[in-house]
Amino acid sequence: MTDLSPPLPAFDPAAADSFTERFVEMLNGGAVAVMVAVGHRTRLFDTMAALPPATSREIAEAGGLAERYVREWLACMVTGRIVVYDPVAATYHLPPEHAAILTRDAPLGNFAVPARFVAQMGAVQDLVVDCLETGSGTSYDQYPCFHEVMAEDSGQTVVPQLFDTLLPLAPGLLERLERGIDVLDAGCGRGQALLAMAERFPKSRFLGLDLCADAIAHARDQAAARGLDTIAFETVDLSRYAATDAFDLVTSFDAVHDQKDPAGLVRTLHRALRPGGVYFMQDIGGSARLENNLDFPLAPLLYAISTAHCTPVSIGQGGPGLGTMWGWETALACLEAAGFTEVTKHVLPHDPMNVWFIAQKG
Numbered sequence: 001m002t003d004l005s006p007p008l009p010a011f012d013p014a015a016a017d018s019f020t021e022r023f024v025e026m027l028n029g030g031a032v033a034v035m036v037a038v039g040h041r042t043r044l045f046d047t048m049a050a051l052p053p054a055t056s057r058e059i060a061e062a063g064g065l066a067e068r069y070v071r072e073w074l075a076c077m078v079t080g081r082i083v084v085y086d087p088v089a090a091t092y093h094l095p096p097e098h099a100a101i102l103t104r105d106a107p108l109g110n111f112a113v114p115a116r117f118v119a120q121m122g123a124v125q126d127l128v129v130d131c132l133e134t135g136s137g138t139s140y141d142q143y144p145c146f147h148e149v150m151a152e153d154s155g156q157t158v159v160p161q162l163f164d165t166l167l168p169l170a171p172g173l174l175e176r177l178e179r180g181i182d183v184l185d186a187g188c189g190r191g192q193a194l195l196a197m198a199e200r201f202p203k204s205r206f207l208g209l210d211l212c213a214d215a216i217a218h219a220r221d222q223a224a225a226r227g228l229d230t231i232a233f234e235t236v237d238l239s240r241y242a243a244t245d246a247f248d249l250v251t252s253f254d255a256v257h258d259q260k261d262p263a264g265l266v267r268t269l270h271r272a273l274r275p276g277g278v279y280f281m282q283d284i285g286g287s288a289r290l291e292n293n294l295d296f297p298l299a300p301l302l303y304a305i306s307t308a309h310c311t312p313v314s315i316g317q318g319g320p321g322l323g324t325m326w327g328w329e330t331a332l333a334c335l336e337a338a339g340f341t342e343v344t345k346h347v348l349p350h351d352p353m354n355v356w357f358i359a360q361k362g
Contacts, residue, residue: 030118032080035073036102037119040112044073048083049099053091113152117301120145121308128308137316140212143309147215150254151190157351158253158282159196169346170278170358173249177201181248184209186238186269187255191219191231194251198223198231206231207247209238238265239317243272251280254354256334257326258310260317263334270338273361279340281331285347285355288327297353299325328355335359 039045047063048054056074060067074092077083082102084093094102101111120143121128127138140146158166167173177183180203185194188208198206208231210216219233239260250269259265269279284302286293293299306324315321322330328345335343341362347355 028080032076032082033115033118034122035076035080036082036112036115038073039077040102040110040116043104044070045094045099045102045112046104048092048094049096049103053084053086053089053093055090056092059092109156110152113149113156114298114301116145116149116152117305120149121304124308127312131312131315135315136312137314137321138309138312139316140313141214146309147189147212147218151192151218154189154192154253157354158193161348161350162193162196163200165348165350166356167280169344169356170280173278173280176248177204180204182246183207183249183251184243184247184269184272186241186250186252186265187211187259188219188233189215189253189255191215191222191233193253194231195219195222195226195228198228199226202230204230208233209236209241211235211237238268241268241272245274246272248274248277249280250277251282253282254284256281256283256331257322257324258314260314260319262319262322262326262330263337266334266338270340270361275361277361279335279357279359279361281335281357281359282354283328283331283357284324284326285328285353286325288325288329293325302353331355331357 042063042065044059044063044065048059051059051062054062056071057067059074060070063070074083074085078085078092082094082098084095085091086093100106100108104110123144124138124142127142130136131138163174167177177197178201180201183194183197183204183206185191185206185208188194188210189212191208194206194208197204208216208219210219210233213235216233216235223231223233250273252269256262256265273279286296286299286302296302302324310324311321314323332343332345335357339361340359342360344358345355346358
């Protein structure tokens with residue numbers, strides 16, 4: 001029989017060398033990302049941003065940390081080109097241009113927060129291997145600190161923009177909130193956005209629902225600490241939620257794609273809205289088509305998070321496992337199929353990774 005398959009391309013040593021160099025950069029980058037997450041959690045970046053060039057001992061003392069470990073961490077930051085080292089004075093310095101994306105008050109956004117996802121994926125590597133080998137799924141409680149990281153991320157991408165940029169995307173919504181309406185946040189996590197709205201709009205009433213009891217407990221503690229009596233949080237499986245004509249505004253922030261049944265949830269939220277109500281939906285703004293995501297911001301990280309978290313937690317609930325990058329096209333189709341009469345799509349300059357939908361119930 002004649003072999004009609006095309007010949008294999010010749011091995012290109014130069015291409016192999018180039019890829020080897022790139023892969024070494026990836027290995028170093030992954031290691032630095034994990035140590036960036038450590039630096040964030042121990043507040044080392046915040047400590048260094050407030051110091052002039054300092055020795056490892058001075059940095060450790062300022063941060064209340066062990067000098068020997070701080071010195072080793074600093075070596076990673078120096079070789080990773082994040083911290084500048086003066087070998088004569090044996091001092092370390094975090095340039096302000098680097099601090100601008102690595103501290104808790106970073107003016108350009110704290111990129112050390114998403115670095116925590118890299119560290120978390122290493123912690124759940126055994127779960128991911130099991131999923132690949134068996135096709136099984138996972139549950140939210142198998143991911144350490146997940147809601148803590150998501151709350152940090154929401155605290156810099158959603159909450160600071162909520163009143164000046166995000167809610168105004170729906171015409172007249174701020175005025176309705178000021179007069180007093182009923183609001184549901186579906187998949188609220190620790191409730192950062194809902195707590196901020198409850199503080200801003202005391203005449204409105206707020207309900208946050210999430211599957212994870214630990215996140216709800218934290219949200220309740222925060223509401224009590226702030227003295228908010230117009231807000232409630234409940235542990236609920238949203239796939240079984242059955243409210244009808246109960247809310248004037250429903251929100252979900254990065255919460256739909258990993259649900260058991262994303263399309264079913266959108267239908268549920270449509271039913272929960274009163275006529276004339278608004279659904280405000282944030283989700284990942286990548287495309288459903290892989291070829292469209294080659295230049296999408298942080299696409300490899302998002303696909304990795306999808307493999308390690310969003311796909312398996314959906315499958316673990318018996319869902320389709322659409323994944324983090326289910327695509328704005330899929331989200332739009334879900335909104336239209338659920339019966340929303342007017343749907344507008346927004347991509348905002350401060351957050352190119354996400355898409356924001358404003359959907360009206362007729």
